[in-house]
Amino acid sequence: MNYTTQMDAARKGIITKEIETVAKKENMDVNELMKLVSQGKVAIPANKNHKSLDAEGVGQGLKTKINVNLGISKDCNDIDMELKKVKKAVEMKAEAIMDLSCFGKTQEFRKKVVDISKAMIGTVPVYDAVGFYDKELKDITSDEFLKVVEKHAKDGVDFMTIHAGINKETADTFKRNRRTTNIVSRGGALLFAWMQLNNKENPFYERFDDLLDICEKYDVTISLGDACRPGCIKDSTDASQIKELITLGELTKRAWERNVQIIIEGPGHMTLDEIETNMKLEKKLCHGAPFYVLGPTVTDVAPGYDHITSAIGGAIAATYGADFLCYVTPAEHLRLPNLDDMKEGIIATKIAAHAADLAKGIKGARKWDNNMAVARQKLDWEKMFELSIDPEKARKYRAESNSPSEEQCTMCGKMCAIRNMNRVIGGKDLNVLRDDD
Known part of the structure; x- marks a missing residue:
């Protein structure tokens, strides 16, 4: 029996090798796992072109997974160093690596990462668009944005952060409800700027069905980006954040109708007492989809120690429903992390994830x-x-x-x-x- 994506297979009762792998890793009955995948409550990011992948599941009832961000930039364009980070992250058993490269030979680096990594690979295509086309942001067309997505999909990327929730309505909400730190998401800020400069709708929202065509073809999981995540305690749980979250919930249903897997990205900076409520809001508004959080960072006054402030928030977030933690390093807000920063960030996030798994009663x-x-x-x-x-x-x-x-x-x-x-x-x-x- 043929299938297009892991979700499609699960809905047809097909046990893929990836579903079987995840069931064994999680000590879970394969039929129980298939049910969760079919409902969208578990995602198994597994691009058909990522041949070295050792599949992982993200979502309800599974161990909390962690992601490691790395990649080349204009100021730090050292591919060899970033590849060392990839190898070390895999050695330290990080389940996911996001290549956030935004300068130079991004495809060369991305292909090497996919080839050598058994961890699932994520990217943010909008970061790559400016360098890929060598043209100013304003001049990139909606077709060109989607072509970058397809290029990443062909290269074997398992999940992609797509900031489709910052549509015109969300942007208007943001403009009516000004913040201290405005929009701190890099991808979100780029798309907001593109929309304002061109007086057009977000191409990823307007052409969401075209995006789903690409993701269904290669079995790419969409990680719906939180463009309006709070960048400081003062901005947390505000109108912009919640407006975007509602939109992400609507997009989740549209993706599931096409058997495309979804992960929802979340905050951000917030105080300890707001975390539980935010986790419950996401699960409710986004229909139980897996939740992927950056931190949350629970105080703004600890530069150099944000791996700790984020691990505190991450442990609480995962206890109350987050399924996937993006690591934060001591270099957050200060500079590109070096190898030692990366190691500290991984350890801090693994501690947070395991502490939450104990609280949630995860098997083993x-x-x-x-x-x-x-x-x-x-x-x-x-x-x-x-x-x-x-x-x-x-x-x-x-x-x-x-x-x-x-x-x-x-x-x-x-x-x-x-x-x-x-x-x-x-x-x-x-x-x-x-x-x-």
């Missing part, structure tokens, strides 16, 4: 922590390193401590509670002051 999540608890009780350092989210750092810290005994570390020494409880319960002598064991 608690077992990982339980195994760590047993290793700690046994003072089995090698097992602790093996189970660590960042084994490299754990080993480094242990090696630097110069602890005189495997029964302790240099923080508590012989007053280590685990050491002493193990000795007392085991009927051994307990010495805390003497130098002998």
